[in-house]
Structure formats: structure tokens, C-alpha cells
């Protein structure tokens with residue numbers, strides 16, 4: 001498919017998706033979000049793809065939902081149209097997705113980054129939920145995911161004031177996994193995505209699914225979910241291969257069997 005607002009590239013087993021509306025700092029309009037979902041859902045079922053990297057430009061990952069597009073919407077447009085409810089599909093991808101964030105990740109941009117499994121940030125990254133400053137509130141998961149990522153005190157403060165967070169603070173507070181010089185963020189994310197892609201795809205999906213259960217269920221249910229998933233890995237050849245390779249001091253050859 002050819003897209004107007006995103007670039008899609010396969011680098012080996014890594015699918016690199018680049019938000020590409022530079023003049024609008026990658027503001028997330030409906031066309032862009034539809035393209036992103038179309039590309040992702042196709043690649044998620046492509047067995048040649050092991051993991052995703054989602055990035056923007058050096059200046060902006062994404063400066064939020066497109067304010068010009070949404071400014072004239074009415075309540076009925078949004079409610080009856082079930083507007084933005086499809087954004088969540090990013091968080092339902094089965095394969096891991098790493099957000100490589102340089103520059104602004106604001107509003108919907110911060111929310112999309114938080115839908116990803118791992119965030120790598122460039123040293124110029126700025127995270128924030130400025131919706132309150134333009135007469136609305138977060139709608140893409142900001143009030144829920146930011147709290148879970150960094151705790152209530154700072155998340156509440158950011159959401160109520162619109163104040164931004166630097167890359168350094170995002171690292172300290174656990175929102176991002178690593179920070180790099182901005183020129184290196186994408187390459188490092190691809191490196192990690194390649195590493196993930198070298199493992200049993202079956203088990204990578206299973207591990208991601210189990211981690212995400214921690215957001216959904218209580219501890220005992222989560223532990224049981226994990227244990228049952230762990231047990232099922234022993235029904236696979238990849239488990240036999242992985243452990244045999246360790247004992248025989250060689251590299252494993254995972255075949256998703």
C-alpha cells in the first residue's frame with residue numbers, strides 16, 4: 001500500500017514505521033492514524049516481521065492529535081462517531097513495538113508512545129499531556145497509562161498543568177527504558193528490535209502477552225497466567241532447542257515450532 005503520512009520500511013525482520021507529516025510536527029490526523037493502523041495490522045500477521053519500531057522526526061515524534069482537524073468537532077460527532085476509539089489497536093498488536101521518540105511527544109503523541117511496549121528517547125525528547133491548555137483532556141489513554149508508568153503525583157501534575165517532562169526525567173521516572181543522543185535513537189531501537197526478532201517469535205508474543213496481563217488482572221491471576229504460559233513453552237521445539245543450545249555451547253536456531 002502507498003501512504004501519504006507515514007513511511008514503511010522493512011529492515012530484515014524489523015518493520016520501521018516513520019510518522020511523516022513534518023510541516024505539522026507529525027500531528028496525528030485521521031488519515032495518518034488510519035494509515036498507521038492499516039500498515040501495522042498487515043505487518044503484525046507477517047511472519048517475516050519480528051518487531052516494530054515506530055518513530056517520527058528529530059524535532060517531533062508527534063505533537064498530538066491534529067488540533068486543526070478536531071477544533072470544530074461537536075460532541076455528537078465524537079460520541080456517535082466513536083471518534084478515536086480505534087487508536088487502541090496499536091496497544092493490541094501481538095508483536096513488540098518500540099517507540100523511538102525524538103523531540104515532542106505531546107498529547108496524542110505521548111499517548112501513542114505509551115501504547116508501545118518500550119520507549120527509547122533521544123536526549124531532546126519532551127513528553128507531555130497539554131490537552132488542558134487547549135480546552136480538553138487526554139483521550140488516548142493519557143490519564144490511565146501515564147499514572148501506571150510514573151505514578152500518580154507527577155502524572156496528575158502534568159495532566160492538570162500541561163507541563164512537559166524532559167528525557168532525563170522520563171528515564172528517572174520509568175516512562176522510557178533508555179535515553180540516547182538524538183541521532184542514535186532510531187538505530188538503537190532497531191538494534192533492540194533485531195535482537196527481539198532473533199528469538200522464538202512464539203515465545204516473544206507470549207512474554208509480551210504475559211507482561212501486559214499485569215495491567216489487567218490481580219496478582220494471583222497474573223501469576224497463574226504467567227505460569228500456564230511458561231508451562232506451555234515446554235510443549236515447543238524452540239524450548240528444547242534453546243536449552244540444548246545452551247548446554248552444547250552453541251547458538252540456538254529458533255524455528256517457531
Ligand code: HXC
Pocket residue numbers: 023024025027028063064065066067068084087104106107108109111130131134137138139140141
Ligand atoms: C495541528 C500542529 C500541532 C497539532 C503543531 N502543529 N502541533 N497542527 N495539530 N497538534 C503545527 C503548527 O500549527 C504549525 O503549523 C507547525 O505544526 C509547527 O508548529 P509550531 O507551533 O510553529 O512549532 P514550535 O513553535 O516549534 O512549537 C512546537 C510545539 C507547538 C510546542 C509542539 O506546536 C505545540 O504546542 N503544539 C500543540 C501541542 C498540543 O497541544 N498537543 C495536544 C493536542 S490535543 P503552521 O501551519 O501553523 O505553521 C491531543 C488530544 C489527544 O493530542 C486525545 C486523543 C488521542
